Amino acid sequence: MNYRVPQPVPQVILDDVRGAQKMLSGVSRVTAMEGSRHLSALTGSPVHLKCENLQRTGSFKLRGAYVRIACLRPEQRAAGVVAASAGNHAQGVALASSLLGVRSTVFMPVGAPLPKVAATQEYGADVRLHGQVVDETFLAAQEYADRTGAVFIHPFDHRDIIAGQGTVGLEILEQCPEVRTILVGIGGGGLAAGVAVAVKALRPDVRVIGVQAAGAAAYPPSLRAGHPISIDDPNTMADGIKVGRPGDIPFDIIGELVDDVRTVSEDALSSALLLCLERAKLVVEPAGCSTVAALLSEPELYGGGPVVAVLSGGNVDPLLLQRILRHGMAAAGRYLSLRLRVTDRPGALAGLLAVLSVVDANVLDVSHVRTDPRLGLTEVEVELQLETKGPEHCAEVARSLHGAGYKVMS
16 A cells, blocks of 8 residues: 655655765664564565664664754754653663763653663753653653753654664665565654655665554554644553654655555564564564564565564563563463362362363462352352463363363353
């Protein structure tokens, strides 16, 4: 599916991206490209992972932030810069400013994860916590810019930011010249727009496909309407792409150059994060593995040649990671919850656990209910939480319980 917005002259061109690449030499890393045998077997095409989660500050954001600040006039640098972000952009601006000797102030939501706040401070920014949601944080940062004269560094809606992010596309073509499809996560659209500018100028035959979380997918309705549309209350675990409205500049570029925008579910995101951790040994945040989620969700769409999936970031709060991993394991059939009734007598529970032991199901939790009026006089209800090896193992557990005479209620 191709959405085309009339745009005779792109606002960012290949020369801008090449200029950004020269600026970033010695500053940003040329991140690794790792093959994935599991995803290759799933899609029928070689799949490579572009590891921007291993970039300095843990995401691609340093690229655009550095180029934007480096292009400021001397008097603008002297006034300092200000940004608003829940994490990745904050760290990119903080480090870029420190490298360029520019004072930075970063506004972050009150509930921002402590590791991200601490990292932003360590990179040299003056961090100010304001607002419960990023929209409130944005307003505070813009008011600060108006009051002090500091330059507001937008996370995606500026041509210098897009040019910097586009250097990811140049690296992909250098590292995997045979590529046929590139998958890029989309929030506001800066990364996808930059990659599309670079790739389509040099290899118009390569498909560039954007990926959004279904709960924060502003691009599909906006592209259908032909102009940016805001969505109310975007909701997704992928906070790096949790953006309610496309950026104006990225929107025009994406409408002209990106071949399609797909959406992925929360279950797919958590499964993708788990796959990256288990199979690729890579820590990737939910937004960063949205491209892998797209491959898992619709592998049949990506045959016909090598695929590169951009892992855009790896900054994930450990507490959130723990919850996501549990969710991902449940979505992958690695947990099984069930209830059954047994006779309330000594040894009944031991007999039940013995059956589970034979089929190698690990019991995580067990609880008894004796007070339900639906229970018989000599019955007790047992609720079990089991760790299993996948859907087939779950079915084997159910068959074994049934064969032993137990009636599974759920």
